[in-house]
Amino acid sequence: MHRTARIFLAATLGMMALTGVSAAIAQSTPVAAADEAYVLGPDDVIDVRIYGQFQEPFRVRIRSDGGITLPLIGDVAAAGETPGRLAKTIRKQYVDNRIFNNAIVNVEVVSYVSRSATVLGAVRTPGILPLVRPTRLTTLIAQAGGQNNGSSIVVLRRPGMAEQRLVISQIAGTEADPIVQAGDVVIVPAEVRFFVYGQVRAPGAFTLEPGMTLRQALASAGGQNDAGTERSIRLYRNGQEMWADKLDELVQPGDVLYIRTRLL
Incomplete structure (x- = not known):
């Protein structure tokens, strides 16, 4: 074998050895607990891995x-x-009972059951969606696929609290966007509409925004055209006709809203 080939082979074997050592170190290094902020509860399913002791x-x-049972130490409050905190508790029990000198423990959540919220309506x-980590209201709606011809209002019902009605566009990306709690019910109502016809530039049906005035409704339809006038608008509401x-x-x-023709 040529000297160059021998050098190449030695270098290759050296790199393979280093790779093997790195892999071994990676396998023995404790894995960070997933979803550290999630608080465990009854009926959640978890994997408890004890590195170097059980395959x-x-x-x-x-x-x-609220408890689980593990080999050699029995019941543990979960x-x-x-x-992360549960992993430290399990490790301490193994060490304090002198079962393992230096146990490396990792806990991962397999099934999120105890902490969930319900999203209903126009999504x-x-x-029912699991609350894997701290989740804001608008994020939960996005996880439900987003609005499906839904209104800009979202209703939040929380046990023991008064119902909240929030405007999605106003709370998104702000501290006013509440953190969803287990047991919350989120309702996205169907889109609410109003109608503008007559002498306007773009007659039709429009989405009703919170706090919208009749003047803003008229602007949504492009305003009155050259033949229309704001002084002659009829309003049809709940089966009754009146001047706006x-x-x-x-x-x-x-x-x-019906904008009548301007009188010449």
Whole structure:
């Protein structure tokens, strides 16, 4: 074998050896607990891995009393703990009981059951969603597929609290966007519309925004055209017909504005 080939082979074997050592170190290094902020509760399923002692992780479901059972140490309180804190508790019990001198423990959540919220209404995929980590209200709506012809209003119902009605565009990306809690029910109502017809530039149906006035509704339709006038607007509301002489009045769901022709 030529000297150059021998050098290449030695270098290759050296790199392979280093790779093997690196892999071994990576396998023995404790893995960071997933979703550290998640608080465990009854019926959650977790994997408890004890590196260097057992080849496979122990998959356990947290009991209704909040505990789990592990080999050699018995019962451990799991509910109310994060995965990281539970891993430290398990390690301490193995070490304090002199079962393992230096146990390396990792806890990962397999099934999120105890902490979830419900999203209903005009979203693409309504249902029960797990709260894997701290989640803001608008993020939860996005996880449900986003609005599906839904209104800009979202209703938040939380046990023991009064119902909240929030405007999505106003809270998104701000501290006013609440953190969802377990048991919350989020409802995105169907889109609410009003109608503008007659002598306007773009007649039709429009989405009713919170706090919208009749003047703003008229602007949504492009305003009156050359043949129309703000002084001759009829308002049809709840089966009644009236003059719309106060344009700063708030629009109500289903309102119909009809801009009449200007008199010459």
